[in-house]
Amino acid sequence: MKIDIILAGVGGQGILSIAATIGYAAVEAGLHLKQAEVHGMSQRGGDVQSHMRLSDQEIASDLIPKGQADLIISVEPMESLRYLPYLKKDGWLITNTKPFINISNYPDEEKLMAEIKALPNHIALDADSVASELGSVKAANMVVLGAASPFINIDFEKLENAIRTLFGRKGEELVTLNLNALNTGRKFSMEAQK
Amino acid sequence: MQKMSLLGDEAIAQAAIDAGMSGMYAYPGTPSTEINEYVLASREAREKGIVASWCANEKTAAESALGVSYTGKRAMTCMKHVGLNVAADAFVNSSITGANGGIIFLVADDPSMHSSQNEQDSRFYGKFAMIPILEPSNQQEAYDMVHYGFDLSEKFQVPVMIRITTRLAHSRSAVARKPAREQNKLGLPGNLRQFVLLPGIARKQYQALVDNQPRFVEESEQSAFNTYISGKDHKMGIIACGLAYNYLMENYPDRKVPYPVVKVAQYPLPEKHIRKIYEECDSLMILEEGYPIVEEMIRGLLNLSKPIKGRLDGTLPRTGELNPNIVGAALGMPQEGTLEIPSLVAARPPSFCAGCPHIDSFIGLNEVIETYGKGRVFSDIGCYTLSATPPYESINSCVDMGASITMAKGAADAGLVPAVAVIGDSTFTHSGMTGLLDAVNSKSNITVIILDNATTGMTGGQPSAALGKIEQICKGLGVEEDHIRVIKPLRRNHEENVKVLREEMEYNGVSVIIPRRECVQTLNKRMREKFKEKAKAAGK
Numbered sequence: 001m002k003i004d005i006i007l008a009g010v011g012g013q014g015i016l017s018i019a020a021t022i023g024y025a026a027v028e029a030g031l032h033l034k035q036a037e038v039h040g041m042s043q044r045g046g047d048v049q050s051h052m053r054l055s056d057q058e059i060a061s062d063l064i065p066k067g068q069a070d071l072i073i074s075v076e077p078m079e080s081l082r083y084l085p086y087l088k089k090d091g092w093l094i095t096n097t098k099p100f101i102n103i104s105n106y107p108d109e110e111k112l113m114a115e116i117k118a119l120p121n122h123i124a125l126d127a128d129s130v131a132s133e134l135g136s137v138k139a140a141n142m143v144v145l146g147a148a149s150p151f152i153n154i155d156f157e158k159l160e161n162a163i164r165t166l167f168g169r170k171g172e173e174l175v176t177l178n179l180n181a182l183n184t185g186r187k188f189s190m191e192a193q194k
Numbered sequence: 195m196q197k198m199s200l201l202g203d204e205a206i207a208q209a210a211i212d213a214g215m216s217g218m219y220a221y222p223g224t225p226s227t228e229i230n231e232y233v234l235a236s237r238e239a240r241e242k243g244i245v246a247s248w249c250a251n252e253k254t255a256a257e258s259a260l261g262v263s264y265t266g267k268r269a270m271t272c273m274k275h276v277g278l279n280v281a282a283d284a285f286v287n288s289s290i291t292g293a294n295g296g297i298i299f300l301v302a303d304d305p306s307m308h309s310s311q312n313e314q315d316s317r318f319y320g321k322f323a324m325i326p327i328l329e330p331s332n333q334q335e336a337y338d339m340v341h342y343g344f345d346l347s348e349k350f351q352v353p354v355m356i357r358i359t360t361r362l363a364h365s366r367s368a369v370a371r372k373p374a375r376e377q378n379k380l381g382l383p384g385n386l387r388q389f390v391l392l393p394g395i396a397r398k399q400y401q402a403l404v405d406n407q408p409r410f411v412e413e414s415e416q417s418a419f420n421t422y423i424s425g426k427d428h429k430m431g432i433i434a435c436g437l438a439y440n441y442l443m444e445n446y447p448d449r450k451v452p453y454p455v456v457k458v459a460q461y462p463l464p465e466k467h468i469r470k471i472y473e474e475c476d477s478l479m480i481l482e483e484g485y486p487i488v489e490e491m492i493r494g495l496l497n498l499s500k501p502i503k504g505r506l507d508g509t510l511p512r513t514g515e516l517n518p519n520i521v522g523a524a525l526g527m528p529q530e531g532t533l534e535i536p537s538l539v540a541a542r543p544p545s546f547c548a549g550c551p552h553i554d555s556f557i558g559l560n561e562v563i564e565t566y567g568k569g570r571v572f573s574d575i576g577c578y579t580l581s582a583t584p585p586y587e588s589i590n591s592c593v594d595m596g597a598s599i600t601m602a603k604g605a606a607d608a609g610l611v612p613a614v615a616v617i618g619d620s621t622f623t624h625s626g627m628t629g630l631l632d633a634v635n636s637k638s639n640i641t642v643i644i645l646d647n648a649t650t651g652m653t654g655g656q657p658s659a660a661l662g663k664i665e666q667i668c669k670g671l672g673v674e675e676d677h678i679r680v681i682k683p684l685r686r687n688h689e690e691n692v693k694v695l696r697e698e699m700e701y702n703g704v705s706v707i708i709p710r711r712e713c714v715q716t717l718n719k720r721m722r723e724k725f726k727e728k729a730k731a732a733g734k
Contacts, residue, residue, distance in 0.1 A: 010542065023366065027199055036365040037201070040224030040309035040653070044577065046544035061444035062365040062437075065518040067532040078540070084533040102545060107538035115536045 001031070001153055002057065004064045006083045007050040008074040010100045011043040014141040015075060017166075019050050021145060024162035025154050026054045036062040045102050047079055054154075073148045075127065075141050076100045077112055092121040094148040094189070096140060098128035123147050123189050130188070131181055139181035146185020150193070156186070197370050202362035205333045205369045206272075206300060207232035209340030211239050214375040216267035216295070218246040219255035221624065222653035223274030224309040225363035226302035230272055231656070242377065248650075250659045251595070251624040252277035256284040256299065263297040263353075264389055266381030268344050272300040275316050280595065280625065282319070285353075289323040290391055290399045292351040294383045296344035299355045302363050305484050306515035309360075309652075311575070311592065313513065315484035317461065320355040324403055326410050327355045327461040328419065329436035333367040335419065335459060341372055346413065350406055359483050361515065362437055407462070415466045419459035422467045427452040430503075431475030433468065434458065435488055438481035441521040463488065472500065479524065480504035483516050546580055551647055551711035554683035556581045556588045558691045558709075559616070559643065562699060563588070566612060572605065574598040574626070576618035577651040577713075589616060596625025602640045603633045612699040615642045619660040620650040627667060633704050634672040641699050642706045644668075647713040655716040668706045677705035684711065 005022070009015040019035055026033050036051040051064045066085050072093045074080030080095035087093065095116060099109060116124050127143035134143075142163070149156055160179055167174045200208060207229045210218060220230040233239045233246040249255035252273040262269035273281060278301050285299060301319070304310040320327035328343055330336035336358065343354040387395055414420055425431075432451065434442045435458040443449055454474055456467045472478060472492075477500050480489040489504040503509035509524045510516070523529050546553050556578075563570060573579060573589035574597065581588040591601055598615035606613035617626050622644050633640050644664055650656040660667070668678050679698060681691045691709070698705040 011544065023199060027197075027368065032368070033199065034365060034367045036361060038308070039228070039364050043654075044544035044547060044580065044652075045542075047542040058449075059367075060440045060449070061518045062361050062367075062440065063517045065444060065522065067530055078538075079542075081536050081539050084535055087533055089533070103540055103542055105540045107540060111538055115538065 002055040003053075003071070003153055004069045005052040005054075005071045005073060005152070006064065006069045006086050007052060008072060008079040008083050009048060009076050010079060010102070011045050011048045013075045013100065014138075015048060015050055018073065018075075018141050018145045019052055020166055021142075021159060021162045022052060022054075022152065022154075024166060025158035028158050028161065029154050031056060031154075032059050034059045034062050047082060049083060071148060071151050073144060075144050077116060077124070078107060081112075081115055090121065092123065092151050093119055094123045094144060094151070096127040096144050097124050098126050098140070123192050125185070125188050127185065130184055134180045134184060135177050139177050142178045142181035143185035146182040146187075147189040149182070149186045150189050197368040199366055200333055200337075200369045201228055201364055201366050202330070202333050202336050202358055203228035203302075203364070204232045205337040206340055206356070206358070207236070208369070208371065209337040210270050210298075211236060211242065211244060212371055212374045213341045213344050214268055214377045215270055215344070216244060216377045217259060217262040217269040218244065218272070219249050219258040219269070220272040221249055221252045221255055221277060222650050222656045223252075223277045223302075224653055225304060225360040226272045226274045226277070226300065227653045227656070228363070229300060231654075248656050248659070252281035253284055256281040256288070259297055260284060260288050260291070263293045263295045264383060265295065266383075267295040267378045268297070269295065270298045270300055270340075273302070274310065275301055275303040275314050276310060276312065276594065277301075278316055278319055285319065286323050287391060288353045289325045289403060290396055291389045292399060292403070293347050293353050294351065294381070294388070295378050296347035297353045298340065298343045298347065299353055301355060301357050303357060303359045303484055305359055311594070313484065315487060316355065316357045317484065317487050320357065320461065321487070323353075323355075324407060325352050325355060326350075326413065327357055329357045329459050329461070330362060331436050331439045331457070331459055333362070333365070333369050336362060337369045337371070339419065339459075341375075342419075350409065352403065352406065357436070359437060359515070411462050411465055414460045414462055414464040417460045417464070420464040420467060421457045422470060423451070423455040423457065425452050425454040428454065428475045430477050430479055431456070431471035432479045432481060433471065433488060433492075435482040437483045438516055438521065441516050441518045442481055442525075444518040445522045445525055445527055458488065463491065468492065475500075477501040477503065479509065481510070481516065481521060481524070486512075543583060544580060545583070546577070547714050549714040550577070551683045551709065551713070552578045552581065552645060554685055554688070554691070555643070555645055555709040556586045558683070558688060558695055559614070560586065560588055561692050562695045563614070565696075566699075570610060570612055571614045571616055572598045572601040573615075574617040574621045576621050578616060578618055578645050581616075594625075595621055596629055599626050599629035599633060599640070599642055602642070603629065603636070603638045606638045606640045607636070611639060613640045614699065615640060617642065617644055618651070619644060619646040619648065619664060620658040622664065623658070623660040623667070627671065630668065630673070630704070630706075631671045637703060639702050640704055641701075642704070644706060644708045646708050646710040648710075649713045649716045651713045651715065655713060655719065664708055673704050673706050677701060677703065678708070679706070680708045680710055682711055683709040
């Protein structure tokens, strides 16, 4: 078993929380893990990405070779496209559709969505709205992770457990919010695939 | 012991704690920052009484570490590659004094310049200082090498360099810990003149270092970190250094490379291994992250040897970070076409955070500079360097820590009016103070803007050594009190701030303006913690 994931977003959007959740679940599942993060300058509102590799065998490179990622999980629509060269031809792209606009030349949203929808395997959802309805837009990243979860070959309960552990010390309220976000995202994804 | 999921930086920090380190000294710099942060946050480190501090700069950090080594205890100093330029005096001379307690210089290089102004390769420095260098290829090796590095340092009484790069520093993987070792007891050097580098003593010490070189090579040859892996196809042999070894292996899913391979993770180069692979194979390929240092050594100036492929002959790109695809292409692996980035995807460079005090400072500065014309603002290294980008485009230089003040001084001496320096609070105490003293002593006509956001912002909000001291420092250095002006960079103060900036630029002499407002990131963090504490107290 081997799964390579590109996590994408804008500095400050919480892709490292997604990474930590998958990472915790993967270690629980006894998998090898390598996860390259971006720290430093780009965290100031620039594009950020994380290469996350899980395998039952030892992993060599911290970076995913181009054309080999099984999944792109993005919390921002334009950022989801930036890493397409890494995606396998039959890989899946899971993205939030809510743009994060902090540049003056952000592309036309309709054209952007058309690019995403042109991909054979994609799940696109407005995770910000879903999370807001559940109580806080801050859980948007967990909605996106939920939507990606059917494609991640780890028991769903392990992802839930990871959230309980990682958000546990921040209070029960946050745990519930993030678990709801995860489940709602997952449900959306299952429906979309039917 | 249970495995921990650690960044390369964190693995190094945990190893230092476990290996009996007594002191850790650093100045924050991407990608090395997380090492000291980890030690500072570690309860274990606190319980063991390990001293961990952020220092004014890398030189003071390195010297403090050397002081710990003098007492017989183990010390580590951490910095980014360009930080080693700052610490170079201490670093190179520490190879002559040698060590008493184990001392490790941990240097994190940044090939491809993710967060840096160059991609210099610290292995050159290690070679220059003639000390052993360790270059881990993964997080576990990084952990193990800290233990080994301290032992090696004490065995030969010499500082040891561990060189990592961004990719390892900021990549996470499982790490198995070793049993913890006690810290060394206080014990002065056997020879109390060991650290006295008067010429007469230095010559002896230097000779001892030179005499040790063959032993360092032997150590490399016997090291478990340097391995010779046989391969059937002798048309080529591959020397893979540090992280490059992983990219090589990634290209062989069964991990069986058809060619002989020397995995290098310790320097000086293991001559026996290199000689063997050279004799066995018709040609060599050198894979190394950073400069082609190994390639140059093996190739030599005249390149009279068997064909050697690498960064110098164009088999691999001359600059930038390696990755599995670049190495695959060099190996002649077919590179399949991939999906393309749609053309509508726009670049998203880093930018100031919403509410950042620097925004107001640069809007004010731009208005005043407009009167004189662009091209008069020398800047420095920090978040405020982002003012080089639109819409601000305020600054005209960013060279090295502290260069804003001294470059402005030089430009002013040459007749540029006004000559403005823009520097952050932490960068000012790192390397700006001495330049300001130069300017005061020669009565240069410069305007220095010290952006005081009360933290070291770009690296994630480490404490600033300048906190609460800037006016006193400037006064002490001789800046006239009337020309030390503190302003608060807020939109509503714009007119007033522009007036102050204008007045000081018109003043013929050294003036200092301090726009002071806390970084929004540290402010938010502080508020969150305060809120949490309040909630906790209320809960009780």
